[in-house]
Amino acid sequence: MTTLCSEGYRQFYNALQAETVSTEDILNLIPGALAYIAEELHLGKFAMRTELPPSSADSHGFNDFRVLYESPDGFDLSAHSRMFKSPAKGTVSFAVFPSVGYRWNDEEKASLDFLTKNLYIVLAKARVTEMLNMRQLTDFLTNLPNTSYFMKFCNELNAKGILNQYTVIFSNLKSFNYINQTLGSQAGDTVLKEYGKKLTDFYKQNELIARFGGDNFVAILRNENVENYLNYISKINITVALGNQTRVLAISARSGVYPIPDGLGSISEAIGRANASLSYARQTNSLDAVWFRQEILERANNEREIISYFKTALLHKEFLVYYQPKVDVITGRIAGCEALVRWKRNGSVLSPAGFVPVLENEGLICDLDFYVLERVCEHIKQWTDKNIVPARVSVNFSKLHLRNPHLSEDVMNVIRSYGINPDFLEIELTESASSEDYEAMELFVDELKLNGICTSIDDFGTGYSSLSLLKDLHVDVIKIDKSFVDNIAVTYSKDRIILNSIISMIDGLNMDSVAEGCESAAQAKILKDMNCTMIQGYLFDKPLPFDEYTEKLASGHIYKTDL
Numbered sequence: 001m002t003t004l005c006s007e008g009y010r011q012f013y014n015a016l017q018a019e020t021v022s023t024e025d026i027l028n029l030i031p032g033a034l035a036y037i038a039e040e041l042h043l044g045k046f047a048m049r050t051e052l053p054p055s056s057a058d059s060h061g062f063n064d065f066r067v068l069y070e071s072p073d074g075f076d077l078s079a080h081s082r083m084f085k086s087p088a089k090g091t092v093s094f095a096v097f098p099s100v101g102y103r104w105n106d107e108e109k110a111s112l113d114f115l116t117k118n119l120y121i122v123l124a125k126a127r128v129t130e131m132l133n134m135r136q137l138t139d140f141l142t143n144l145p146n147t148s149y150f151m152k153f154c155n156e157l158n159a160k161g162i163l164n165q166y167t168v169i170f171s172n173l174k175s176f177n178y179i180n181q182t183l184g185s186q187a188g189d190t191v192l193k194e195y196g197k198k199l200t201d202f203y204k205q206n207e208l209i210a211r212f213g214g215d216n217f218v219a220i221l222r223n224e225n226v227e228n229y230l231n232y233i234s235k236i237n238i239t240v241a242l243g244n245q246t247r248v249l250a251i252s253a254r255s256g257v258y259p260i261p262d263g264l265g266s267i268s269e270a271i272g273r274a275n276a277s278l279s280y281a282r283q284t285n286s287l288d289a290v291w292f293r294q295e296i297l298e299r300a301n302n303e304r305e306i307i308s309y310f311k312t313a314l315l316h317k318e319f320l321v322y323y324q325p326k327v328d329v330i331t332g333r334i335a336g337c338e339a340l341v342r343w344k345r346n347g348s349v350l351s352p353a354g355f356v357p358v359l360e361n362e363g364l365i366c367d368l369d370f371y372v373l374e375r376v377c378e379h380i381k382q383w384t385d386k387n388i389v390p391a392r393v394s395v396n397f398s399k400l401h402l403r404n405p406h407l408s409e410d411v412m413n414v415i416r417s418y419g420i421n422p423d424f425l426e427i428e429l430t431e432s433a434s435s436e437d438y439e440a441m442e443l444f445v446d447e448l449k450l451n452g453i454c455t456s457i458d459d460f461g462t463g464y465s466s467l468s469l470l471k472d473l474h475v476d477v478i479k480i481d482k483s484f485v486d487n488i489a490v491t492y493s494k495d496r497i498i499l500n501s502i503i504s505m506i507d508g509l510n511m512d513s514v515a516e517g518c519e520s521a522a523q524a525k526i527l528k529d530m531n532c533t534m535i536q537g538y539l540f541d542k543p544l545p546f547d548e549y550t551e552k553l554a555s556g557h558i559y560k561t562d563l
């Protein structure tokens with residue numbers, strides 16, 4: 001009979017002492033270990049069944065049956081069985097059969113119990129360690145692999161030299177912020193959890209999909225499965241409970257796709273390129289999936305440069321303010337103007353489309369807006385000092401300002417510091433989808449009004465809640481987006497009909513209307529007939545540098561509006 005001190009047992013234990021912490025590795029070691037004591041213990045067959053249901057610590061669970069030892073000479077059917085209960089309502093059962101014709105006595109059965117208990121402890125320890133390691137590699141909310149796991153997995157593929165058979169896909173859910181804002185963050189969490197499950201269902205062995213925080217998901221898939229995946233995530237239905245009701249949300253994603261070439265620099269580079277392609281998809285509002293190309297990299301580098309150089313450029317006063325007149329349709333006089341920023345950089349003048357969205361994305365735009373406001377105040381001061389009556393200047397303010405609880409105070413401090421009359425200023429705001437923004441906007445508009453500053457809604461008609469904005473916000477001016485104006489002069493124009501009603505609504509609510517982007521006399525005539533208050537567009541003038549605009553202002557320039 002074997003004892004704890006027997007050579008066989010010593011070897012049995014040694015064989016189970018592995019560096020590795022994986023349950024699977026330990027399971028693979030057991031047959032070799034059992035071989036050392038099989039003869040001493042008269043083992044005929046040794047089988048183990050593991051049934052661990054999914055738990056909060058392990059979302060997949062673990063089910064397994066395997067024969068860990070079987071004697072070539074056969075075994076007797078009189079099994080000695082032992083079952084252990086795991087803390088998470090699972091079981092590990094051993095069935096041990098003696099060699100043919102052998103019967104264990106009580107002492108030997110006690111040794112078998114000791115053996116199975118020890119095996120259970122070794123396995124449980126491996127599993128706990130494995131699960132702890134997994135937790136560190138798992139995203140808490142979705143149970144998907146996290147960033148660290150993703151990197152580990154990719155490095156393993158790289159070590160095998162097969163990364164070039166894979167593609168990285170960086171995806172972001174469309175309208176997720178909208179879900180969070182309209183249905184609440186709990187519903188948002190449910191969406192992410194359920195979405196995570198659907199992604200887990202998708203990927204195969206040797207592939208991985210991880211959550212990179214927020215609503216970002218990154219997949220590394222074999223090249224041949226990419227199209228399938230993009231198709232899969234183009235629409236995933238998620239059911240969420242809202243009070244007593246359930247609602248099915250069709251979730252779609254936007255993706256940047258980077259097939260890994262031979263000789264890739266690093267995994268981070270692959271992820272970066274997929275991410276740059278996603279940003280491109282987002283900013284250009286192009287197709288839902290954008291494949292990486294060189295131009296995207298250049299754009300991403302350019303953005304990085306803008307971000308890193310911005311503060312210095314602000315300090316060096318590289319930003320200029322141009323002014324585009326708003327023309328009174330009846331008199332042809334300059335009734336106001338819009339301050340539009342330009343960046344004078346390396347001898348050329350960059351237009352805001354190239355840098356404003358980047359700064360907005362990075363949360364840097366507010367500094368620029370205040371810089372523009374200061375320049376505008378300075379210019380107004382110069383005009384009044386020279387007895388030139390300034391037409392009201394509107395300054396664009398990003399909706400990111402609405403997070404600032406002292407916004408109106410900050411604006412007023414700037415105006416006071418230049419000692420100018422607030423009547424000459426107007427702040428342009430764009431529509432926003434979020435209700436918090438909306439409330440902050442209402443407050444900001446009212447506070448500015450109390451201080452004598454007008455406000456306007458920019459790009460009206462392109463956002464979400466145009467009609468309630470008209471009703472509830474106490475703004476003074478509505479600026480109708482160029483996209484409306486573009487089509488009014490064509491025959492049978494629906495835009496013309498809509499615009500006509502919008503302008504009379506604005507008029508009826510005692511607000512002024514400004515039509516943006518008017519390029520032709522035909523458009524201007526229609527706008528005039530609709531009683532639009534002011535027109536701003538290339539038909540009259542492009543945004544002008546300070547000196548040129550000052551000249552027109554000083555000379556009382558009259559534009560031809562008798563069309």
Ligand code: C2E
Binds near residue numbers: 396398519543
């Ligand atoms: P926006 O505020 O809607 O300004 C009107 C834009 O339309 C200006 O472009 C103007 O030059 C352009 N525009 C005016 N009339 C016409 C026309 O007849 N045809 C065409 N094709 N375009 C016309 P710009 O100056 O390139 O500015 C683009 C956008 O950049 C602005 O749109 C605004 O959203 C943003 N922006 C400009 N300056 C600032 C700023 O100081 N702060 C912030 N936050 N955004 C700014």
Ligand code: MG
Binds near residue numbers: 338396428458
């Ligand atoms: Mg504007």
Ligand code: MG
Binds near residue numbers: 458459479516
């Ligand atoms: Mg606009």
